[in-house]
Amino acid sequence: MQPTRPEIEEAFRRVGLRRTPQRFDVMDFLLRHPVHATADQIYEELNRRDPRVSRATVYNSLRSLMEAGLVREVAMEGKAARFDAYLRRHHHFVCDRCGKVEDVDFFDLPARERDQVIGTRRVREFQVTLYGLCEACGR
Amino acid sequence: MQPTRPEIEEAFRRVGLRRTPQRFDVMDFLLRHPVHATADQIYEELNRRDPRVSRATVYNSLRSLMEAGLVREVAMEGKAARFDAYLRRHHHFVCDRCGKVEDVDFFDLPARERDQVIGTRRVREFQVTLYGLCEACGR
DNA sequence: TTTTGTGCAAAAGGTTTGCATACGA
DNA sequence: TCGTATGCAAACCTTTTGCACAAAA
Numbered sequence: 001m002q003p004t005r006p007e008i009e010e011a012f013r014r015v016g017l018r019r020t021p022q023r024f025d026v027m028d029f030l031l032r033h034p035v036h037a038t039a040d041q042i043y044e045e046l047n048r049r050d051p052r053v054s055r056a057t058v059y060n061s062l063r064s065l066m067e068a069g070l071v072r073e074v075a076m077e078g079k080a081a082r083f084d085a086y087l088r089r090h091h092h093f094v095c096d097r098c099g100k101v102e103d104v105d106f107f108d109l110p111a112r113e114r115d116q117v118i119g120t121r122r123v124r125e126f127q128v129t130l131y132g133l134c135e136a137c138g139r
Numbered sequence: 140m141q142p143t144r145p146e147i148e149e150a151f152r153r154v155g156l157r158r159t160p161q162r163f164d165v166m167d168f169l170l171r172h173p174v175h176a177t178a179d180q181i182y183e184e185l186n187r188r189d190p191r192v193s194r195a196t197v198y199n200s201l202r203s204l205m206e207a208g209l210v211r212e213v214a215m216e217g218k219a220a221r222f223d224a225y226l227r228r229h230h231h232f233v234c235d236r237c238g239k240v241e242d243v244d245f246f247d248l249p250a251r252e253r254d255q256v257i258g259t260r261r262v263r264e265f266q267v268t269l270y271g272l273c274e275a276c277g278r
Numbered sequence: 279t280t281t282t283g284t285g286c287a288a289a290a291g292g293t294t295t296g297c298a299t300a301c302g303a
Numbered sequence: 304t305c306g307t308a309t310g311c312a313a314a315c316c317t318t319t320t321g322c323a324c325a326a327a328a
Contacts, residue, residue, distance in 0.1 A: 018327055020283060039317080054285045059318060064283090075214035080317060093260060104256045109267065113246035121232060123271040128248065132262040157302055159308060178293080193310045198293060200308090219292060283326075290319070300309070 005031075011087070015068040022046070022053055026061040027070065027085065036074055036082035036092075036101040074101060091127060095134035102134060144170075150226070154207040161185070161192055165200040166209065166224065175213055175221035175231075175240035213240060230266060234273035241273060 008027050012019050025046050030037070037045075039058055046053040062083055065071035072086040076094075082101055089106040109126065132138075147166050151158050164185050169176070176184075178197055185192040201222055204210035211225040215233075221240055228245040248265065271277075 018282065020327070022284075052285080056286075056319080057284055060283070063319095073216045075216045077212045077214045077220070081216070091256070093257065093262075096263065107249065107252035107256055110246065110249050114269075117230070117243045117246055118232065118269060118271075120274055120277070121269075121271055122277045123232075123269050124235065125271070126267060126269040128265060128267050130253075130257060130260075130262050130265040132257075132260055132264070135259055138259070138261045157307070159302070161309075179291095191310080195294080195311075196309055202294095203308090279328100281326105281328085284324080286322095288320085290317100292315100292317085294315070295313085297311095298309105300307105302307080303305090 007031075011070055015070060017064060017068050017070075020061075021050075022057045023061040023064065025050070025053070026058060027065060030071060030083060030085040034085065034103060036084050038080040038082055040080065042083070076101075091129065093130045093132070093134070095137055096131055097133055097137040100134055104130065146170075146226075150209055154209065156203060156207050156209075159200075160189075161196045162200040162203065164189070164192070165197060166204060169210060169222060169224040170226075173224065173242060175223050177219040177221055179219065181222070215240075230268065232269045232271070232273070234276055235270055236272055236276040239273055243269065 005024075005028055008024060008031070009019060011027075012024075017023065026042060029042055029045060039055075039062060042062075043053070043055045043058045046058065047055075062071060062073075066073060070086065072084045074082045074084050074092060076082055079099075084101075084103075090103045091106060093102045093104050094100070095102075107128075109128075114123075114126075144163075144167055147163060147170070148158060150166075151163075156162065165181060168181055168184060178194075178201060181201075182192070182194045182197040185197065186194075201210060201212075205212060209225065211223045213221045213223050213231060215221055218238075223240075223242075229242045230245060232241045232243050233239070234241075246267075248267075253262075253265075
């Protein structure tokens with residue numbers, strides 16, 4: 001989109017991604033809407049603003065952004081995947097009722113239990129997903 | 140299949156699920172193969188043993204088992220869903236290389252951090268997923 | 279100029295559904 | 304018997320792919 005968003009340009013440069021308008025817009029959308037949109041929601045919005053944007057390109061962009069580590073896919077039971085700008089570590093909260101996915105601040109695991117449980121596996125990363133009722137649904 | 144498996148019959152009775160051969164076999168398969176099979180893998184195996192088993196019925200059975208809380212769906216980024224008999228709480232480990240999903244023993248989260256992070260949301264459950272290299276791939 | 283991305287439409291999974299029939303309780 | 308599950312095939316939804324053209328570095 002219009003506002004230059006130097007952080008995106010810088011991130012693209014850092015990971016060696018070409019700056020195409022479509023790819024830029026996908027990243028921009030994810031940063032502006034931290035609501036874990038589906039590929040289709042991203043497509044609808046970008047295509048409405050600029051009809052040149054195709055569904056395939058949204059998927060392609062998401063893939064390159066994921067491969068570059070700037071975006072993460074949040075696998076959702078049964079439903080379409082959701083996407084998440086991943087510039088800083090965090091966990092997720094999924095509302096049982098409205099299905100919304102919210103970011104929650106990162107926190108670490110208790111080292112003792114974790115080490116006991118992982119045995120000799122080499123753990124690169126972990127992700128905590130909490131389920132329950134979000135603030136709006138919970139009252 | 141053949142061996143009566145009283146634990147399954149009992150679980151079905153407990154949650155009020157009819158005992159059909161197909162449904163029973165799906166549950167039995169998941170208990171015998173704690174490898175987080177896809178619906179299609181379950182279908183292939185059951186249909187090979189008994190050609191009367193259809194794909195739709197495998198999906199239907201998985202759905203009723205999930206609704207009854209006996210089975211859990213493990214959402215996998217990009218790929219087909221995997222299914223997991225969920226008679227006791229546990230977490231998951233996903234191998235980056237071979238894609239295998241392993242159960243790891245349940246452990247709790249540090250209460251302080253968790254409460255800070257969830258704020259006023261009502262958390263019903265949580266799930267930790269660890270990523271890395273499994274024992275076989277790690278050396 | 280070289281390489282990579284884009285758009286389109288078609289294809290490929292994976293999962294759900296409608297309907298007549300079969301089966302469990 | 305009554306109500307629910309099954310099997311089949313078709314429908315559906317999401318995602319990927321092949322190819323010719325366009326744009327980035």
